[in-house]
Amino acid sequence: MDCRKCAEDMTAFMDGEISPSHTALMQSHIDACPACAEEYASLRKAADLVQNHHRYVDLTPGSWNLLHARIGPESRPSIFDFFLIRRWSPVMAMALAGLALIFGLWSYHRYQxxxxxxxxxxxxxxxxxxxxxxxxxxxxxxxxxxxxxxxxxxxxxxxxxxxxxxxxxxxxxx
Amino acid sequence: MDWVRKAKKGDIGSFQRLYEAFARRVLNFIFRMVNSAEEAEDLTQETFVTVYQKLGTLKENDRFEPWLFRIARNYIYQRYRARPPNMVSVEELDEDGQPVTQIPDVRKNPDESYQERELEDVVERTINALPEKYREVFVLSAIQRLSYQQIAEIVGRSLPSVKTDIHRARLAVRRQVKDYLKV
Structure with missing residues (x-):
């Protein structure tokens, strides 16, 4: 592994997002290369600084009660929501078209x-x-x-x- | 993900557990993006109302987390369209990607608690100075600790693209805070 490839994958390596075999290669390169080791150490420190010093905001007390009041029984999912699910829309459209076709054929047959x-x-x-x-x-x-x-x-x-x-x-x- | 399964069936207790487990994280993700605690709380509520109403449409229960963050992200961008948040824009970065915003030099002050507060300011300003595209993947990765795959699902981009953006965001953040790494 060369330094350029190591630098490219350094963040993914730090985040544990590369395969075990690639991790081993990265680790051995960093251990052997002072420049990459320094690069990795500074990235690690910056990540730790952000992790340890970023401000969290907290939910205001009673936020669940507010939410609970909003999601009353009227907003509970109903069985009719099934028909509004986007991924089922084509199926529903086809089913309705099929029913319309069957009704049309039946009417035509009766007329004939x-x-x-x-x-x-x-x-x-x-x-x-x-x-x-x-x-x-x-x-x-x-x-x-x-x-x-x-x-x-x-x-x-x-x-x-x-x-x-x-x-x-x-x-x-x- | 048993809570998801039960909440899908309308069990409000399970939905409350989901809220307690994820609301703070969603709140902080939104807060980092919109820069206002009040708006973040408001959008978190909207997110969870939508989650409750649309939970039945979630196909795979174990993908609840990226699905939840995707809903939150949609609300963030709806708010962006209505009114851009107060933040440093891409145009306000200099040629090297450095924000024009002046970051206080905390090394001059010996008081530790003051230093801590100032470091928090530095981190906050650094995150806020990131371009929007990098900021969301950085927040999701470095603060929310989501996997790259989950982030790709949330932002609707390819895994290599997300990986590249996280790397660039990390480099930009390091550039901003490098003077404070030894503090």
């Missing part, structure tokens, strides 16, 4: 189901209406009348369809 049901019903309605139109033109035949009555019965089941009277109910037809 309604749409499918409506489309199915409308297709059936159109089919029946076309059949009725066809049957209306065939009421002169027995087969046509039977089909028309059958369709009328089907229409009665549909609350959205207004069922009008059949031609047989018309007094002017008699």
């Amino acid at each position: 189901e309604s749409e499918r049901a409506l489309r199915s019903y409308m297709a059936e309605y159109i089919r029946v209406r076309e059949a009725r139109t066809q049957a209306y033109h065939l009421t002169s035949t027995r087969e046509g009348r039977a089909r028309f009555e059958y369709l009328d019965l089907r229409d009665e089941e549909n609350p959205f369809v207004v069922v009008h009277g059949t031609t047989e109910d018309n007094p002017f037809r008699k």
Whole structure:
């Protein structure tokens, strides 16, 4: 070890902040080098002077009581503080986004189901209406009348369809 | 760190023990930085209120000490921003890093108690004359006796950077007090 390296690490050596092997090297160099020994001694003395002659201030009596009064039950950590912890914020944000996504998908799925049901019903309605139109033109035949009555019965089941009277109910037809 | 664990659960008795164990050290750290005992006491209270409220966020209980000092440091710098403390600034150091402030020559006075008080003044002025960057690491290391790793955590800098600053601060302090080392 040279003097330059020794001088660089002297403070860390004094504070016990270097590895045991490096400490041994430093110690042997300081023991052997009068200049570094003098440097170390003066650093040590300065450190001791500061340690032994710096003023301490003391807490005023009753400081704990003052603090205790300030940290009443209202400032006690609550379970909701968990949600305000910064490191959990991304997790909470992702969880909320996930919940929003799930709710959105669920709503969309329900909407799609309604749409499918409506489309199915409308297709059936159109089919029946076309059949009725066809049957209306065939009421002169027995087969046509039977089909028309059958369709009328089907229409009665549909609350959205207004069922009008059949031609047989018309007094002017008699 | 059993007190930390219990205080986290809301045990006020354990929190009081933590306060009794650390408050004086925090107070003196803040005092060295802001140069006012009254402000230091005020900021120590603020620090411990925050500690109580945020203790649940402390991940590792055995890192309570650097965490506590980091909170205190945040309050110090908030106060710095609001109103710079009364201290010798970097601009008031001469070319060799010597403070312009005149340090009394205590060697001329034979009275020991007076000498003691004056030595305290010398040390105080020397610490106060250090640039802020060096002063905080010096106080944390030389007075609070925290490890370099803990100091690095508190000030949020790398270990080599902290080591270098402590070394420079020690050299600056020695330069200031070298005339008094044999007193």
